[in-house]
Amino acid sequence: xxxxxxxxxxxxxxxxxxxxxxxxxxxxxxxxxxxxxxxxxxxxxxxxxxxxxxxxxxxxxxxxxxxxxxxxxxxxxxxxxxxxxxxxxxxxxxxxxxxxxxxxxxxxxxxxxxxxxxxxxxxxxxxxxxxxxxxxxxxxxxxxxxxxxxxxxxxxxxxxxxxxxxxxxxxxxxxxxxxxxx
Numbered sequence: 001x002x003x004x005x006x007x008x009x010x011x012x013x014x015x016x017x018x019x020x021x022x023x024x025x026x027x028x029x030x031x032x033x034x035x036x037x038x039x040x041x042x043x044x045x046x047x048x049x050x051x052x053x054x055x056x057x058x059x060x061x062x063x064x065x066x067x068x069x070x071x072x073x074x075x076x077x078x079x080x081x082x083x084x085x086x087x088x089x090x091x092x093x094x095x096x097x098x099x100x101x102x103x104x105x106x107x108x109x110x111x112x113x114x115x116x117x118x119x120x121x122x123x124x125x126x127x128x129x130x131x132x133x134x135x136x137x138x139x140x141x142x143x144x145x146x147x148x149x150x151x152x153x154x155x156x157x158x159x160x161x162x163x164x165x166x167x168x169x170x171x172x173x174x175x176x177x178x179x180x181x182x
Contacts (some may be wrong), residue, residue: 007037010035011030011033011034013032014026014029014030014033015027015034015170017116018057018174019173020031024174027170027173027174028174030170031167031170031174034163034166034167034170035163035167037163038160038163038164038167040087041156041157041159041160041163042156042160044156045153045156045160047158048149048153048154048156052146052153053109055142055145055149056142056145056146058141059138059141059142059145060096060138063095063096063137063138063141064096066095067095067096068081068099068180071100071101072094072095072100072101072103073101073102074101075076083095083109083137084107085110086137086141087107087109087133087137088109090135090137090140090144091112091118091133091140091142092135092136092140092141093107093109093110093121093132093133093135093136093137093140094110094136094137095136095137095138095140096136097136098110098123098132098136099134103125104130104132105121105123105125105128105129105130105132110132111130111131111132112131112132113131114131114134118133119126119133119134119135120132120133120134121133121134122137125146138140
């Protein structure tokens with residue numbers, strides 16, 4: 001983000017300098033640099049469109065690789081804490097299924113309260129039961145990524161269109177400036 005901000009600031013400075021001095025050369029340089037950024041944004045948009053359906057596959061593979069076998073409780077401390085963070089953020093239980101916790105009823109991050117409108121299911125265990133989140137985190141995270149992917153795809157397109165308008169305005173402006181070359 002810092003690099004993108006610095007490039008934008010430098011590009012804006014070049015454009016202002018060229019417009020202030022009515023320099024055709026600097027305005028043309030500004031238009032070319034703006035067009036390069038336009039091409040980069042369009043490439044980002046195209047890649048986003050091509051890979052938007054792969055988000056589910058990548059999420060599934062990541063969750064599968066994270067816990068290929070065993071229970072969450074059998075893993076190292078940092079892993080368990082990361083799973084709890086995901087479960088708390090997305091109101092879910094387990095990575096790919098609820099049974100990845102040996103006993104979901106013993107996990108605070110899996111317990112939910114149906115009285116406040118959460119989507120819960122009753123989990124039966126050795127003569128007792130508890131209310132846990134009805135979906136594993138895989139589905140919740142995949143849904144979250146699908147929703148955010150629209151913004152990730154749309155933003156470069158919107159910026160590219162604004163940049164294209166900028167190129168057109170600069171091109172028109174440089175045609176109306178004097179013959180000052182430098």
